[in-house]
Amino acid sequence: MRFGVGLWCLQNTATVPRHHVTAYRELREDAQLAERLGFDSAWLSEHHFFYDGYCPALLPAAATMLAVTQRLRVATGMLLLPLQDPVRVGAGARALADRSGGRFDLGVGLGYRDVEFDGKGVPRRQRAARLAAGLEALESTVSDVPLWIGSATPTGVARAGSRGHGVLLSGANPLPLVRELAAAHRHGWDAAGRPGGRRPPIAALRNVWVTDDAAEREAVLDWVRASYVLYAGLGWSVAAQGETSAMDFRRDVGRALADAVGTTIIGPAPAVVDGLREVAEAGVDDVVFRLVIEGAPRTALHDVMRRLSEEVMPQLAGLDAA
Amino acid sequence: MRLGLALTAGDEGPGAALAEAHGLFGVLVDGPAAGAEAVAAAGAAAATEAVRIAVRLRLGHEHPVTLAEEIAVLDNAANGRIVVVADVGRLDAAEAAEDVTLLQRCWAARPVRHEGIRWRVPAGIDGHDAPEVVEVTPKPAQVAVPVWLAGAAAAAASERLGLPVLADRPEDCDRDRLVQPGLVDLTGALEADRGAVGAWRDAGATHLFVRLPGGIDIAESLVAVSRFLAPEVGMPSFPRVIAESATPAAWPGRGAGA
Structure with a gap:
């Protein structure tokens, strides 16, 4: 199992305000810490036209992280x-x-907010065709850069597998759905004749926290809740993307938030290790800890990164996805 | 006149750090292909804290809203040190003026609505509930990002936009502008380079990027730039005795002479 951390979004929010220059400085510092602590990768996320300055341009953000690290991988997610x-x-x-x-x-990934398509003059109905054409272009121009696809439907992940690309699964996906999508990805790769000769990886964002303290546990679960309120505000809805019925932040916000919080693996280190074994058994190669969440102060972020690095990751180092 | 360094593509971080160590005002990220500009400039920014980072941004193809977002992210990552050299490529003056104006509107602290010959923002393509305006975020760290123009139609676009043109020749300098940037190739031969840089100063340039010849040791060449060229164009009648006298002794450390 490999370990990533994310998602850095570079926001200045209504409830956690900061200057964007500070956000990008902290991004570099966090990347350096992730590298020192032995994480394999750090992941960024993109949106457009949102009041909090949610990062709209991931390549320069990745560049600033890569410029101050030597070993860490930086990924767009x-x-x-x-x-x-x-x-x-x-x-x-x-x-x-x-x-x-x-x-x-x-x-x-495809993107899903109407305003982001309209703001850029791209008809939303063309998004799947544009993603496919774009991938084809990238396969030939940057064949040495690992490509990952974001998808939440069996058809989508199977297509990614059939082209030899990795997938990154949402943190809000309940574990049974992760298992189903991981299987679909493998099947897609097998059915296509195993392109590339080496099975492309399955990464999954997971809400994870190491704590022995009841009050911290309660706070962390509230940060997870708050972090999904953002996506409710953005209008995220897996139901709108495909045939999955779960995680509709537009139709029933309360239930979707509770379901998302319910995915959290939280507790003392041994409980977190057990929870992550289940994630590996679901077929996940790369777990991406979803730690950069609304309300979590950086001291808490750095503290949990250290605890994961010292108490959890060594226990799982030799573990392979089922 | 102040001197800056035109960086070599692929070597932006170390080159920018050397330029900063030699007291130059800024660097020009000039080499990378369209799409790599902000990536390369972010490397220069992460390696420095003070130099201005001018980045040649190629207009004409990608949506100006996307380009504006890249530069806004870059300016925040660079603590507000970015200057955009808008290379208008094959655009004519009217087209170039539209693209540059749209970039600037995206950076301004107002919602954007734009209808021009090349772009419509928002596009209004998905019909009924399409928004009337969009707010492009984040905003750059600077109140306004400086924009200099380059490319075939730059001079004509400059008349419409009132922005400086990055000159390729001293005779294209406009001494009525507060900022008149230029770009010159140096040879590595001190007397020839003195003549070249002096001609730009005499023509009214204010910020001149020097491009060093290929294959030369940058650190060594910058000693000549910071010791001779920069002071000589930094004031009228620089007393050369200062640059030509011996470098002050290095500190031997305590106990070395015991």
Whole structure:
């Protein structure tokens, strides 16, 4: 099992205000800490036209992290490919790979907010076709940069597997859905004749926290809740993306928030280790700890990164996905 | 006149750090392909804390809203040190003016609504409940990002926009502008370079990027730039005795002479 951490969104929010210059300085410091603590990767997330300045341009953000680290991989989770010219994205990815010794991973997704498509003059109905065409362009221009696809439907992840790309699964996905999607990804790769010869990885964001303290546990679960309120505000809805019925932050916010909080693996280190074994058994190769969440102060973030690094990750180092 | 360094593509971080160590005002990220500009400039920014970072941004193809977002992120990552050299490529003056104006509107602290010959923002393509305006975020760290123009139609676009043009030749300098940037190739031969840089100063340039010849040791070349060229164009009649006298003795450390 490999260990990532994320998602850095670079916001200045109504409830946790800060200057954006501070946000980008903290991003560099956090990347350096993640590297020192032995995490394999750090992941960024993209949105547009939101009041909090949610990062709209992931490649320069990745560049600032890669410039101050030597070993850490930096990944986009996800760059919304239909909104950009893929040739230009490829040139940016090429520059990042060349300047970092090949430490950049490019994760791409569809995007779902109407205003983001309209703001860029891209018809929303073209998004799937644009993603497919964009991927094809990237496969040829940056064949040495690992590609990851964000998807929450069996069809979508199977397609990613059939092309030999990794997938990043949402943290709000309940574990049974993670298992189903991981199986679909493997099947897609098998059915396509195992392109690339080596099974592409399955990454899953997971809400995780190590704590022995009841009050901290309560606070962390509230941070997880608050972090999904943001997505309720953004209008995120898996139901709107495909056939999955769960996690509809538009139809029933209260239930969706409770379900998302319910995915959290939280407790003393042994309980977290057990929870992560279940994640590996569901077929996950790369767990991406969802630690950068609304309300969690940086001292708490750094503290839990240290505890994961010292008490949890060594226990799971030799564990492979089922 | 102040001197800056045009960086070599792929070497932006170390090059920028050397330019800063030699007291130059800024660096020019000039080499990378379209799409790699902000990535390369972020490397220069992460390696420095003071130099201004001018980045040649290629207009004409990608949506200006996307370009504006990249620069806004970059400016925050660089603590507000970015200057955009908008290379208008094959755009004519009217097209270039539209793209640059749209970039600037995206950076301004107002919602954007734009209808021009090339772009419509918001596009209004998904019909009924499409928004009337969008707020492009985050805003740059600077109140306004400085924009200089480059490319074939830069001079004509400058007349519409009132922005400086990054000049390729001293005779293109406009001494009525408070900021008149330029870009010159140095040879590595001190007397020739003195003549070249002096001609730009005499023509009214204010911020001149020097591009060093290929294959040369940058650290060594910058000693000549900071010791001779920068002081000589930094004031009228620089007393050369200062640069030509011996470098002050290095501190031997305590106990070395015992």
